[in-house]
Amino acid sequence: MIAVIDYKAGNLTSVMKAMHAVGADAVVTFDPDVVMYADKLVLPGVGHFSATAFLQEHGLRQAIEERVDTGTPFLGICVGLQWLFAGSTEAPDTAGFNVFPGHCERFSEGIKVPHVGWNSIQVSESRLLQGISNGVFVYFTHSYRAPIVHGTVAVTEYDSPFTAAVERDNIMGVQFHPEKSGAIGLQILENFVRLT
Amino acid sequence: MTLTKRIIACLDVNAGRVVKGVQFVDIVDAGDPAELARRHAEAGTDEIVLLDITATHEKRRTLIDTVVRTAKQLFIPFTVGGGIRTIDDAAAIFDAGADKVSINSAAIARPELIGEIGSRYGAQAAIVAIDARRGKSNSDPIANAEVFVNGGRKPTGRKVLDWAKEAESRGAGEILLTSMDADGTRGGFDCKLTALVSEAVNIPVIASGGAGTADHFADVLLEGKADAALAASIFHFGIANVRELKEEIAKRGVPVRLPC
Numbered sequence: 001m002i003a004v005i006d007y008k009a010g011n012l013t014s015v016m017k018a019m020h021a022v023g024a025d026a027v028v029t030f031d032p033d034v035v036m037y038a039d040k041l042v043l044p045g046v047g048h049f050s051a052t053a054f055l056q057e058h059g060l061r062q063a064i065e066e067r068v069d070t071g072t073p074f075l076g077i078c079v080g081l082q083w084l085f086a087g088s089t090e091a092p093d094t095a096g097f098n099v100f101p102g103h104c105e106r107f108s109e110g111i112k113v114p115h116v117g118w119n120s121i122q123v124s125e126s127r128l129l130q131g132i133s134n135g136v137f138v139y140f141t142h143s144y145r146a147p148i149v150h151g152t153v154a155v156t157e158y159d160s161p162f163t164a165a166v167e168r169d170n171i172m173g174v175q176f177h178p179e180k181s182g183a184i185g186l187q188i189l190e191n192f193v194r195l196t
Numbered sequence: 197m198t199l200t201k202r203i204i205a206c207l208d209v210n211a212g213r214v215v216k217g218v219q220f221v222d223i224v225d226a227g228d229p230a231e232l233a234r235r236h237a238e239a240g241t242d243e244i245v246l247l248d249i250t251a252t253h254e255k256r257r258t259l260i261d262t263v264v265r266t267a268k269q270l271f272i273p274f275t276v277g278g279g280i281r282t283i284d285d286a287a288a289i290f291d292a293g294a295d296k297v298s299i300n301s302a303a304i305a306r307p308e309l310i311g312e313i314g315s316r317y318g319a320q321a322a323i324v325a326i327d328a329r330r331g332k333s334n335s336d337p338i339a340n341a342e343v344f345v346n347g348g349r350k351p352t353g354r355k356v357l358d359w360a361k362e363a364e365s366r367g368a369g370e371i372l373l374t375s376m377d378a379d380g381t382r383g384g385f386d387c388k389l390t391a392l393v394s395e396a397v398n399i400p401v402i403a404s405g406g407a408g409t410a411d412h413f414a415d416v417l418l419e420g421k422a423d424a425a426l427a428a429s430i431f432h433f434g435i436a437n438v439r440e441l442k443e444e445i446a447k448r449g450v451p452v453r454l455p456c
Contacts, residue, residue: 009318010317010318010321011290011291011295011317011321013267013290013291013292013293014267014293014295017267017268017271017293018271021271046317046318046320046321047317047318048315048318112398112399112400112423113398113399114319114320114369114399114400115199116320116369116370116400116423117199117200117201117202117242117400117423117424118199118200118202118242118453119197119198119199119200120197120198120200121197122197137200137453137456139272139273140199141273141320141369142320143319155197156197157197157198158199161197179271180271180272180273180295181271181272182237182271182272182456183271185271186271
């Protein structure tokens with residue numbers, strides 16, 4: 001069973017629909033006990049980085065930490081990816097999960113924000129992106145971007161390059177929305193669902 | 197790696213049926229929004245907008261059912277507009293499976309609605325639709341373009357530029373700008389008005405109204421500085437499908453999602 005963690009930031013309908021489309025047995029939950037026995041964890045999220053404070057306040061952060069430390073696959077989507085970093089200038093008082101170093105920052109002045117639409121990604125060796133070709137298009141919608149780090153497995157560019165996907169062992173994240181990225185997105189979700 | 201310009205298909209729906217823009221010759225049921233949306237997505241359309249033009253109170257249940265059915269097999273961005281007056285209306289549409297909502301008259305009547313949707317669902321989920329008509333005065337008809345509401349029937353006395361900027365400051369994620377002068381003419385988008393609005397705000401602008409040829413799309417995405425272009429019947433322009441449309445506009449130097 002896959003736990004799709006609800007931290008009251010945005011709408012999970014699309015994510016659940018896509019999970020079911022790739023054959024996943026997924027449930028929406030904000031109960032740490034459910035997180036403790038799920039086989040895989042998904043942290044979606046659109047909206048403000050400060051919403052991730054909910055994870056700390058409701059014992060979810062600790063549950064997630066315990067599970068990923070024992071190898072449970074984890075996928076963060078959009079703000080869920082940003083949470084894997086040290087933090088974000090969007091909410092300086094809210095700590096990230098700090099798996100990857102550095103802070104997410106707002107796109108620079110002079111370009112339109114949010115970065116909305118289909119952009120292509122350059123991918124490197126990754127379990128999550130297995131079978132995904134260089135240059136495929138995926139759908140983004142966000143105003144803050146994550147830095148490129150050791151662990152970045154896909155890069156895209158809007159004004160300047162930034163992280164489109166990260167992966168370290170069982171911990172993965174995508175800045176784009178696989179649930180809204182057509183067949184490519186579903187393939188990425190299926191890769192995650194099939195991880196053993 | 198470049199952010200591509202989006203080609204958006206709009207389905208105008210009345211009482212659960214698509215009322216204009218019959219597109220696929222081999223389609224079983226050309227009036228079914230779920231079927232049409234799925235076909236558009238398969239053909240390579242970047243995004244789907246479903247606009248409910250019924251918008252009468254007793255038909256809201258039909259709309260929710262339509263949104264649920266349409267969203268079910270759609271894995272590209274899906275926006276729903278028409279008759280959304282309150283945060284509860286918006287919530288019902290999101291719960292039914294929409295990714296964004298488009299608000300128009302209700303945003304003019306109560307601009308706080310933009311921020312309410314944004315704070316609950318993220319700014320990217322709140323699209324403000326503006327129906328614009330060029331000003332009557334000869335001095336500067338574009339800068340004096342006026343916002344109309346109630347399906348274009350009622351003038352508001354507000355300038356399009358001012359309202360677009362206010363919508364942005366209140367947290368709109370995108371602006372859907374329809375030129376009432378160009379709409380239905382198939383004579384091309386209003387590139388000048390679109391460019392003026394697009395340069396005045398720092399959020400994406402979707403151009404709508406007047407699409408007739410592939411060149412019209414390229415024009416508004418280049419000279420019009422639009423981030424996306426929307427049409428209700430994008431396969432009526434002497435081209436077989438959206439892929440051909442994209443290939444045509446790519447030749448003009450517009451970055452598009454190809455292959456799609």
